[in-house]
Amino acid sequence: DPKIIQKPKYLVAVTGSEKILICEQYLGHNAMYWYRQSAKKPLEFMFSYSYQKLMDNQTASSRFQPQSSKKNHLDLQITALKPDDSATYFCASSQDWGSGAEQFFGPGTRLTVL
Amino acid sequence: QQKVQQSPESLTVSEGAMASLNCTFSDGTSNNFRWYRQHSAKGLEVLVSIFSDGEKEEGRFTAHLNRANLHVSLHIREPQPSDSAVYLCAVRNAGAKLTFGGGTRLTVRP
Numbered sequence: 001d002p003k004i005i006q007k008p009k010y011l012v013a014v015t016g017s018e019k020i021l022i023c024e025q026y027l028g029h030n031a032m033y034w035y036r037q038s039a040k041k042p043l044e045f046m047f048s049y050s051y052q053k054l055m056d057n058q059t060a061s062s063r064f065q066p067q068s069s070k071k072n073h074l075d076l077q078i079t080a081l082k083p084d085d086s087a088t089y090f091c092a093s094s095q096d097w098g099s100g101a102e103q104f105f106g107p108g109t110r111l112t113v114l
Numbered sequence: 115q116q117k118v119q120q121s122p123e124s125l126t127v128s129e130g131a132m133a134s135l136n137c138t139f140s141d142g143t144s145n146n147f148r149w150y151r152q153h154s155a156k157g158l159e160v161l162v163s164i165f166s167d168g169e170k171e172e173g174r175f176t177a178h179l180n181r182a183n184l185h186v187s188l189h190i191r192e193p194q195p196s197d198s199a200v201y202l203c204a205v206r207n208a209g210a211k212l213t214f215g216g217g218t219r220l221t222v223r224p
Binding site: 033043044048090094104 | 148160202204206210211212216
């Protein structure tokens with residue numbers, strides 16, 4: 001059974017719209033992350049959370065807002081979508097935030113903005 | 115800011131021949147390095163993590179770290195066609211942020 005679930009697997013949106021990417025982990029981890037992989041760019045860190053609190057934000061745009069309703073959930077809301085937001089978004093989790101614990105990645109949500 | 119570069123961009127080897135992948139980084143104070151594998155349209159699978167200079171083996175995968183030379187490598191022993199994938203080097207910085215290289219696309223020919 002998959003331990004990190006991301007929904008949906010594929011998402012198509014129009015410019016200017018808003019979407020929410022879902023992430024749930026069933027590993028009992030306390031830290032969760034979002035990364036983005038755009039075409040021809042390295043995988044890029046976006047946010048990290050520990051016990052539902054924001055620890056690090058490397059995303060310049062406020063259009064990207066993580067939302068954590070439960071410890072094992074970290075959704076990503078993206079508003080005013082642009083074609084440049086097209087990418088695969090990966091959620092990850094680790095046992096703890098600062099201990100060097102292994103980060104495990106979900107299968108990703110591929111977002112295409114037209 | 116940590117920068118991570120991988121080489122080569124693509125590599126083709128024959129089944130059973132050793133595959134060697136390279137990764138250089140800019141900040142030698144990091145002490146947490148990982149190699150991941152990414153099959154097409156799938157998530158990342160961690161292969162080996164290394165935290166001190168020297169060698170770390172996980173099955174057919176061996177990582178070598180030399181922080182003085184700002185270099186970490188991955189060697190795959192007896193690669194199989196199912197090992198064909200993109201291999202990503204990642205360096206953990208302050209906090210829990212991973213900085214990734216651009217990847218090496220490995221193709222293993224039967």
